[in-house]
Amino acid sequence: MAEWPHTFREAFCQYYHCAPEEFVVRATRKALPWRVRLLRPLIRFFKPDYFQPDFEFLERVGTARSWGEVHSAQGAFESNNRLRGGFARNRLKFRASGRRVTALIQRVLENTT
Numbered sequence: 001m002a003e004w005p006h007t008f009r010e011a012f013c014q015y016y017h018c019a020p021e022e023f024v025v026r027a028t029r030k031a032l033p034w035r036v037r038l039l040r041p042l043i044r045f046f047k048p049d050y051f052q053p054d055f056e057f058l059e060r061v062g063t064a065r066s067w068g069e070v071h072s073a074q075g076a077f078e079s080n081n082r083l084r085g086g087f088a089r090n091r092l093k094f095r096a097s098g099r100r101v102t103a104l105i106q107r108v109l110e111n112t113t
Contacts, residue, residue, distance in 0.1 A: 002066065003065045004064075004065050004109065006112070007062060007063055007064065007065055008061055008062050008063075008064045008065075008070070008105055008108070008109075009062035009063065011108050012026075012104075012108050015107075015112050023058075023062055024055050024059050025055075027058045027061075027062065027104070028051060028054050028058050028096060030100065030104055031054065031058065031097055031100045031101045031104065032054075032095075032096055032097070033093065033097055033100070036093075036095070039094070043094070050094075051095075053080060053081070053084075053085075053089075054096040057073060057074075057076075057096060057101075058096065058101070060073040060076070060077075061074075061101060061105070070101075070102070070105060074098045074101070074102075077096070078098065081095060
C-alpha cells in the first residue's frame with residue numbers, strides 16, 4: 001500500500017484550518033453519529049472520561065500514513081469496544097463510527113493531496 005505524503009492529522013488540520021492540538025477533539029466530533037453528537041455534552045457531564053477510547057482511536061488514526069495503519073487502528077478500536085465497551089458503546093453505538101472515520105479520511109485526502 002502506498003504511503004501518504006502527510007499524516008492524517010496534518011492533512012486534516014490543513015483541510016479544516018485548525019491547530020494540530022485541536023485535531024483529536026474536532027476529528028472525534030466528526031466521527032460521532034449525529035445522535036451521539038447531540039447527547040455528547042450530557043454524556044460528558046455525567047461521565048467525563050466516556051469518550052477517552054474514541055480520543056485514543058483518533059490519536060492513533062492521526063499518526064497514520066497509509067490505509068494499512070488506519071485499518072490496524074480500526075481493528076484495535078473495534079476489539080477494545082467489544083471487550084470493554086458495555087451496552088452504550090456496543091448496542092447503542094454511542095462511540096466513534098469506523099465508517100464515518102473512513103469517509104472523513106477519504107474526503108480529507110481527496111482534497112489535500
